[in-house]
Amino acid sequence: MEFKLPKYNHPKFDEEIFLSAPNAEYKIVEKDGVAPDNYHAMSIFPEYFKINGEWILAEETRMDCVPRINFEGKVEIVEFRALRVGDKVIVGRTEDASEGIYLHTSGFEKEVQDKDVFAFRGGRSRETSQTMDYDKLYELLKHEKENGYVVWVMGPAAVFSEGARNSLTKLINSGYVDAFLGGNAVATHDLEAGIYHTALGQDIYTQESIRNGHYCHLDLLNKARKYGSVQKLIEEENISSGLIQSCYKNNVPVVLGGSIRDDGPLPIVIGDVYQAQDEMRKHIRKATTVICMATQLHTIATGNMTPSFRVVDGKVRPLYFYTIDTSEFAVNKLRDRGSLEVITMISNAQDFLQRLADNLE
Missing domain, CATH: 2.40.420.10 (conserved putative lor/sdh protein from methanococcus maripaludis s2 domain)
Structure with missing residues (x-):
């Protein structure tokens, strides 16, 4: 299509x-x-x-x-x-x-088709078929790669799996990511995987906990702070894959907003929430598609600053907003916050990312 x-x-x-x-x-x-x-x-x-x-x-x-x-x-x-x-x-x-x-709420109003007054499954839930959603998203991302600005917002679940982390690397290297927003955790565990092949002390392939694994992310944070920058950490520790390394290699901007519960944090984490908000908005102002997954806090924050449209070369076009999570509550929360123009998909981050990477190669 x-x-x-x-x-x-x-x-x-x-x-x-x-x-x-x-x-x-x-x-x-x-x-x-x-x-x-x-x-x-x-x-x-x-x-x-x-x-x-x-x-x-x-x-x-x-x-x-x-x-x-x-x-x-x-x-x-x-x-x-x-x-x-x-x-x-x-x-x-x-x-x-x-x-x-x-x-003006009807700028992109679709043609009204005759529908039965009573019908099953009119909303979005874990039972909703997503085949068409994926097919549309593949075509949208191909279009945006050449014509738009795609902002991704992700939580640490996106890097807890070797398959998901490799898929992210493919998507970034292939030009489907123009900016990445998140928090300290997703970057910390991605870099932890790059050095120790673990996330929170579990092997990212076997999911087995290694001896003293609870030290891994702390050792990673300590190394990053010793080197003084994430770039230096990547170079000195020979990290050759993953979200953050791929963003740095492809000059994709990374904005990490701090949290009151952060360990470390990484040197690139912005501790001032208003400064972090300003940096996030720099990319949302350019965004034509936003994809959020596995982070309710950052998804809602991003949704609140994202309009339903964008003006590009004098023309008004829709701004597509996707939210992906295993929880129906999490993906539908944005509707309660007033962000109505959103496509919700019930999926874990690993399956979603691998499906995208496999179909966009």
Whole structure:
């Protein structure tokens, strides 16, 4: 099946509701980091603001952020903590154009087909067939390799298996990964596997615990901190495979956000959560597809900063968001957080990665 981006349907701004709408109002920020009363908060959908009689699309949006009018009259989306005295923040809490603000939820609406009112298995669960999901994902990733920016977000389960770790190496070396986001654990256990062939002291192929295996990840962290950088660790310990080594070899950016329970951590882990958030957003701003697996915390964090669309070369296209986990609760949690444009797949990380690598070779 050949992949094709769906056509975006722009709002019909020649209709009376838009022509008669007032300009969006704004208020001036009076204290750094504090939005004015009645500020407008952004969603994941395309939002338009009427500025000087013209409807303008905020080309980047992030949930729980606010729209700011810059010196050029364009709309920027910023976090509350980024607001500065004198900024012009758009105010108004309607989204129907009556206050110069319009939220467009039907830009990529599919044709409505006749369906039975009653039908079995209308939702997504572990019983849902995923054959078509995989086929679509293969074609999407082939398209994105040449035309997009694919961000991967992974937990340590992605490197606990030799097969999964080798599959990740293949996917990165083949150009299907443009940026990697995660935490200290996934990188630590990937590098541990590169030196000791273990993850948390278990052989990544046989799954057998080795003698004093509980020291392996601590020894790895200690080595990394002794060398002063992950790059030096890879060179000195001759690590030749795995997630982190492949990212470094292929110049794929790695962003690791710290946690209060981290061991070590690795020298590249960002301990300041707001700095980590900013670094993650640099890649989410470019993302056209996001694939998250086996990390509920980082998946929800990434989902909250990911819109449902992206503007590329002046054209509006969907941003595809996949979440993969063995738990139905984990994959459906994003829907509760407002990230509605998400494809959920129930699978363990090892099977998912190996299936992708085998079919994308």
